[in-house]
Amino acid sequence: MQFHEVTYDSAQPVDSYGPGFFRVAGKVVHGPVLVTAETASAWGGLDDIDSLTALADQIDVLFLGMGAEIAHPPAALREALEEAGIGIELMGSAAACRTYNVLIAEGRRIALAALPV
Template identity: 60%
Template sequence: MRLNEVTFTDAVPVDGYGPGFFRVGGQPVEGAICLSAKGTQSWGGFDDAAMLLALADEIDVLFVGTGGEIAHLPGDLRSALEEAGIGVEVMNSPSACRTYNVLLSEGRRVAVAALPV
């Protein structure tokens, strides 16, 4: 089996997470986050659609982590994202972070917005 070292482009992967925080680039970040090629930003949760919509020209898929358990996105948020041409995948935050890291390592145009567990 051949193993290759994974390298990331401009965006930084999620290194880990725990109760109320994520670790990004070796640094703990408290609360909800949004990661993309623009960097790491605090995210205001489901009421903060503006931050996510600002990514429309830079990403193809947004992974939304809903915390420790999977939950539905508010209908108006999902509609706004889809109207902006952003593919939306909703899952619990650990799954969203793992999926984001894998696709990021493949050079895909992705972002993750996640609520802490």
């Protein structure tokens, strides 16, 4: 088996996370986080739909980390993302961070919106 070092070029990988925070490309964000290849910032949580739909021309899929456990998002959030043409993948935040890192390294048009664990 060969191992290859993952490179992110200029993308923003999730370095780590813990109770109430995420570390993205060396920067700590407290509370919910919204991460794209270019930026990482605090996110208003499940009620902050506008921040997510504004990404419609930049991404194809949004990984939605629901915290420690997977859960259904509010119907209004799911409907708004579908209307904007953004695919949504629900998972726990830990899995969402790992999946985001793998796919962003491949140059995919994705984003991560995650609630803290």
